[in-house]
Amino acid sequence: MPIVTFGVKDPSARACEVLFTIAPGPTPEGDFGDGAKGVVQRRDTKLAVTFTATADAPIHSPISLLVPAGTAMMRLARVSDTCYDRSGRMIPGQGVDMQ
Numbered sequence: 001m002p003i004v005t006f007g008v009k010d011p012s013a014r015a016c017e018v019l020f021t022i023a024p025g026p027t028p029e030g031d032f033g034d035g036a037k038g039v040v041q042r043r044d045t046k047l048a049v050t051f052t053a054t055a056d057a058p059i060h061s062p063i064s065l066l067v068p069a070g071t072a073m074m075r076l077a078r079v080s081d082t083c084y085d086r087s088g089r090m091i092p093g094q095g096v097d098m099q
């Protein structure tokens with residue numbers, strides 16, 4: 001069951017980083033869909049989600065964080081997000097839309 005789903009706003013984005021705060025408990029799993037690959041890393045109450053496009057194309061698939069089976073729903077809050085274009089330049093403004 002997803003606890004949060006988000007999409008990339010800017011079609012020029014090829015990679016993004018999203019930082020959350022999260023309550024103690026298990027680490028959610030990432031579902032990066034088609035067209036992206038990524039990693040979910042946790043340190044204490046900080047959760048980082050980083051992902052990149054698998055080709056030089058917009059990231060259209062939604063990205064989801066999933067609750068591990070058998071655990072209660074967990075709360076998290078977005079702290080920041082940053083996306084980058086094909087040249088590695090930071091794209092100004094919020095890079096992802098929370099859904």
